[in-house]
Amino acid sequence: MIKYDDIISKAAGAARKVMKKSNKVVEITKLNLALGEIKSDIDIMFKQMGKKVYKAYENGTDIPEDIESICSEIKEKYKRIDDIQSKVAELKRIKICPECQKEASQEDTFCSKCGYEYETDDDSE
Numbered sequence: 495m496i497k498y499d500d501i502i503s504k505a506a507g508a509a510r511k512v513m514k515k516s517n518k519v520v521e522i523t524k525l526n527l528a529l530g531e532i533k534s535d536i537d538i539m540f541k542q543m544g545k546k547v548y549k550a551y552e553n554g555t556d557i558p559e560d561i562e563s564i565c566s567e568i569k570e571k572y573k574r575i576d577d578i579q580s581k582v583a584e585l586k587r588i589k590i591c592p593e594c595q596k597e598a599s600q601e602d603t604f605c606s607k608c609g610y611e612y613e614t615d616d617d618s619e
């Protein structure tokens with residue numbers, strides 16, 4: 495014979511279990527969010543520290559050899575950035591119409607103001 499009270503108490507127990515479980519999930523989610531924030535703070539701080547170390551390297555401060563080699567690699571990459579940016583600027587270079595002096599972009603074939611036909615590029619690199 496099933497007692498009514500037993501059914502009620504079993505149901506209450508199951509409900510408590512579900513509550514505990516969902517509280518746990520909420521708590522874990524909160525903790526994981528906190529972890530993520532702390533980790534991203536640390537990443538930002540490492541980045542800041544790296545920039546300070548690089549600045550020290552550029553100022554000629556004595557730094558450990560392994561760190562100095564990374565700094566010199568970074569310096570090389572900065573040089574590459576400069577080279578690439580100059581190349582881009584060169585490619586974007588404007589040209590001036592010899593007839594009316596209006597600025598035109600490198601790929602224009604006709605002057606938009608006077609219709610002058612630009613000489614075509616010789617396709618050399």
Ligand SMILES: [Zn+2]
Nearest residue numbers: 591594605608
């Ligand atoms: Zn023109």
